[in-house]
Amino acid sequence: MVQEFDRVGVVGLGTMGAGIVEVFARAGFNVTGVEVDDDALRRGRSLLENSLSKAVSRGKLTEDEQRAILNRVSFAISREQLGDADFVVEAVPERAELKREVFTDLDRVCGRGTILATNTSSLSVTEIAAFTSRPDRVIGLHFFNPAPVMKLVEVVSTVVTDPEAVTLGTEVAKRVGKTPVVVSDRAGFVANALLVPYLNHAVSLYEHRLASRTEIDNAVTEAAGLPMGPLALFDMIGLDVGLAVLDVLAAEFQQPRYVAAPLLRRMVAAGLHGRKTGRGFYDYAGDTAPEDE
Ligand code: 3HC
Numbered sequence: 263m264v265q266e267f268d269r270v271g272v273v274g275l276g277t278m279g280a281g282i283v284e285v286f287a288r289a290g291f292n293v294t295g296v297e298v299d300d301d302a303l304r305r306g307r308s309l310l311e312n313s314l315s316k317a318v319s320r321g322k323l324t325e326d327e328q329r330a331i332l333n334r335v336s337f338a339i340s341r342e343q344l345g346d347a348d349f350v351v352e353a354v355p356e357r358a359e360l361k362r363e364v365f366t367d368l369d370r371v372c373g374r375g376t377i378l379a380t381n382t383s384s385l386s387v388t389e390i391a392a393f394t395s396r397p398d399r400v401i402g403l404h405f406f407n408p409a410p411v412m413k414l415v416e417v418v419s420t421v422v423t424d425p426e427a428v429t430l431g432t433e434v435a436k437r438v439g440k441t442p443v444v445v446s447d448r449a450g451f452v453a454n455a456l457l458v459p460y461l462n463h464a465v466s467l468y469e470h471r472l473a474s475r476t477e478i479d480n481a482v483t484e485a486a487g488l489p490m491g492p493l494a495l496f497d498m499i500g501l502d503v504g505l506a507v508l509d510v511l512a513a514e515f516q517q518p519r520y521v522a523a524p525l526l527r528r529m530v531a532a533g534l535h536g537r538k539t540g541r542g543f544y545d546y547a548g549d550t551a552p553e554d555e
Contacts (some may be wrong), residue, residue, distance in 0.1 A: 267348030268292055273364055275306020275336040277500070277538060278381055279353035282408025284310055287334045288410070289438040293367050294347065295461045303337050313410060319380075321496065333547050349434060351403055356506050361385060362393045369394035369538065379403035382504035383454055387447040388420040398424040400432045404451060407438075407499050420447045450507055458463035458507045462526060464492035468543070469525040475543050487518050493543040497536035505530045520547040 270291045272283045272406045283295045283306075286295075297303040314331060317323040341364070344350055350368055354360050363378065368378050378400045380390050402418025402459035415435040435442035445451045450458060464478055473481070478527075479491020481486060494502055505527060511520035529535075529542065535540030 263387075268349050269294070269299045269346055271344040271347035271350040273349055273352045274354035275302065275309065275337075275369070276353065276355070277309065278405060278407060278409055279351075280306045280313070281354055281407070282312055282381065282405055283335060284331075284407070284410045285438045285440075289390055291334065291438075293335045294338055295335060296341055296343065299339055303339055307445050307470075326466045328415075329546055344368065345371050345373075347372055347376060349377050349379070349430075351381055352411075353378045356382060356384050356388070356503065358385055361390050364365035365390055365393040365400070369396060372453060375399075377401065377430055378430060381405055383496055383503060384449075384510045386449075387418045388422070391420055391422065397422045399427050401427050401527065402447065402451070403431055403435070403454075406453065406534075413439075413441045414453060415442050416451045416453060418445060418447050418451060449510040449529055451468065454507045455511060459495045459509070460490045462508055462520075463544045465496070465523040465526045468493060468519075469523055497542035497544055500536050500538060501526060501542055502530050502535045 270286045270293045272279050272286070272293060273296045275283065275295050277296045279295065283293050286293045295306055295537050297306050304415050305392065311332070313324060318325055345368050350363065350372060351493055351522045352363055352364050352368070361382070366467045367380065372378065374396065378394065378396070380387060380400070380402055381404055382390065382402060383404060384452055387400065387402040391397035394400055397420070401423055402416065404418060405414035406412035408466070417428060417431040417435060432442040432444060435533045443452065467473065468475055468478055472478070480489045482488050490498065505522055508520055512522070534541050537546050540547035
């Protein structure tokens with residue numbers, strides 16, 4: 263029997279965190295979204311509001327439903343506000359020291375029964391769990407971008423996870439309309455271990471000028487029927503996020519296919535992280551000319 267709960271905390275309101283807030287609030291949960299300061303909170307709130315407004319303008323959501331969803335969401339700049347949360351999802355940037363800080367706080371603030379979940383795509387869930395005094399109640403809950411749309415959620419179990427926590431994670435994913443897949447904690451889990459090396463391969467083809475970015479993307483959308491080409495998809499998920507996944511795959515498995523394309527590393531170093539920074543393989547700011555073709 264899975265415990266009943268309705269208060270959810272989401273720590274970190276970037277692209278993924280804001281999407282995860284939307285997923286839970288749409289499913290009827292009361293959600294508290296936490297950020298580090300007022301500016302970050304404002305950005306996270308705008309991501310949520312814009313996404314819901316877009317759904318209203320497309321006729322997918324009524325204004326009443328939009329209001330009801332927003333009424334279920336509260337915002338805070340202190341993790342102390344999560345003291346009464348039944349379930350918390352962390353979606354802060356992928357830096358181990360930051361995860362340590364967040365999980366140390368959550369462990370102190372949240373009740374002993376609260377499940378702490380991480381949306382990490384590149385760090386070890388086992389190591390994150392070890393930052394707490396309840397590693398058996400820490401799981402991975404890995405959403406895909408855009409979180410409100412993509413159906414898959416990887417529920418990540420470690421060698422010390424309580425099976426009840428995995429069951430709860432699976433039930434939560436179902437309750438928010440997702441398709442859960444239980445996976446073990448290994449680099450890339452399942453989906454990214456398959457997907458990210460493919461994206462990296464596309465960068466390598468582009469770097470070697472085999473074709474232009476649009477030709478590479480069209481080759482995949484037209485030939486394989488996927489909704490987006492690899493370079494456009496890389497821009498959407500974030501080049502920094504993909505590079506972090508490749509680096510953990512390379513470190514864990516020591517195989518050449520996981521070595522990041524040199525261009526990818528250079529673009530990340532240059533701050534060209536994709537849509538979220540206005541430029542990646544494509545330009546999203548609209549104020550500069552496309553630089554290749
Ligand atoms: N937030 C909320 N809803 C969104 C959205 C967003 N950011 N983007 C699109 N949508 C909704 C639209 O409102 C629309 O809803 P409707 O069908 O109810 O009207 C629906 O999604 C389709 O959107 P569009 O018509 O605008 O555009 P497309 O049909 O081209 O779909 C897409 C957009 C869903 C992004 C599609 O191109 C797609 O599925 N792309 C592949 C995405 C993918 O592979 N994601 C996984 C990345 S890997 C990852 O995230 C893991 C990480 O760890 C790296």
